[in-house]
Amino acid sequence: MLGKLLDGRYKVVQVLSAGGFGETYIAEDTRRPGNPKCVLKLLKSASSDAYHLQTARRLFNSEAEILEQLGNHDQIPRLLAYFEEDEKFYLMQELIVGHSLSMELRTGQTWTESQVIHMLQDVLRVLEFVHSYGVIHRDIKPDNLIRRDKDGKLVLIDFGAVKQMYSQLATTPSQITATVAIGTPGYMPAEQAQGKPKHNSDIYALGMIAIQALTGMLPNQLQENQKTGEIIWQTQGQISPRLAMIIQKMVCYHYRDRYQSATEVLQDLQQLANPLPPTQSWIPPTHIPHTAPTSNMPAAISQQPLPKPISSAINNSRPVIELPLTWLNQCLSVVRFLPFIGAVGLFLFKAGTWIILLGVILTGFGAGLFVLRSWYPRLARDYDVIFAVVFCLCGILLLFQEHRSYGTQEIPITQSLLAGVSIFSFTECLRLRTR
Secondary structure, X not given: OOOOEEOOOEEEEEEEEEOOOOEEEEEEEOOOOOOOEEEEEEEEOOOOOHHHHHHHHHHHHHXXXXXXXXXXXXXXXXXXXXXXXXXXXEEXXXXXXXXXXXXXXXOOOOOOHHHHHHHHHHHHHHHHHHHHOOOOOOXXXXXHEEEEOOOOOEEEOXXXXXXXXXXXXXXXXXXXXXXXXXXXXXXXXXXXXXXXXXXXHHHHHHHHHHHHHHHOOOHHHOEEOOOOOOEEXXXXXXOXXXXXXXXXXXXXXXXXXXXXXXXXXXXXXXXXXXXXXXXXXXXXXXEEOOOOOOOOOOHHHHOOOEEOOHHHHHOOOOOOOOOOHHHHHHHHHHHOOHHHHHHHHHHHOXXXXXXXXXXXXXXXXXXXXXXXXXXXXXXXXOOHHHHHHHHHHXXXXXXXXXXXXXXXXXXXXXXXXXXXXXXXXXXXXXXXXXX
């Protein structure tokens, strides 16, 4: 592969890794000034027959679309290109210049609590964004967190698109479908080892990194409670009770006992930075039994005492929005096409009742988008604010129209704005599908 020119553009200059899931290289983009370097990931199909190639192509395009969306976050490498060549599939991603977190986590050396809290907040904000798209990273570990040289932020790499594709292509139609466990022992929770990862499987892995930083011990050096499966780690270092409770809840053996979202962890960590006023007393969380044992877990695990969620004990005054971000993203994708309806309606109908109704609806949708983005600042794409502004502006113009004669220009202006934002939405969808 070294020295090979791919897609008539990318020259392979260095091998990074090679394994059962695929190969990773550093390549130079010969069509850009200075030949900047990027990361190349290669997937070879498990078979050259038509079924495997067709399946691989479908999965590859699907994974590339996901990586394209995730790359909008500043702490996730951007997808530069993806293509197929000689029945092999290639992903080109941004090269992050820096060093891995594993270089900072030296055995026998511990971090301060403030360092651990800062690291957790940094990564949890990225996971909050990733999980909002319904994506599970499945391989959170120090080697996949890069401390970027230019600003010191942690960048999350290696989303395992190649690994997920490889696992789904490992069987033929006549074989029983099996899910291949993807992850790293020590950072991988029980349900993920069984091939059934959850969103909070990523939270477990991040909690294990925090324990490694606080104790100076690798995950495989820590002992387990033989009855419950819980990691025994709090005796290995000095840590405040409140931070210990947060991390312990991140690494509970059973996924039902853990935090269910990155947002919940961030809320509790925020309480460490902004404690309750002196006039308020903090009541330690009580323990309640877990009374619903699952069929695939030992009864001893399900009966383990559970700490009451910290967020409910110390964050009662703050409203928590429980709507899933993936559902909201799907709704917004539909909302973006509402201008089509409004534009067509204005061309066909100019009755006073229709104009007032459409004006109220557009104004309401615009205000609603602003409210959603204030609750979920990382929701959907940044250009959603464009739709909010246009909706509000068009609605105000239509309502203002009612105070004047129909010979004025408010309706033509509104028609032009709605038509423009409709074309913008349509072309953006085409761009995402064809890249």
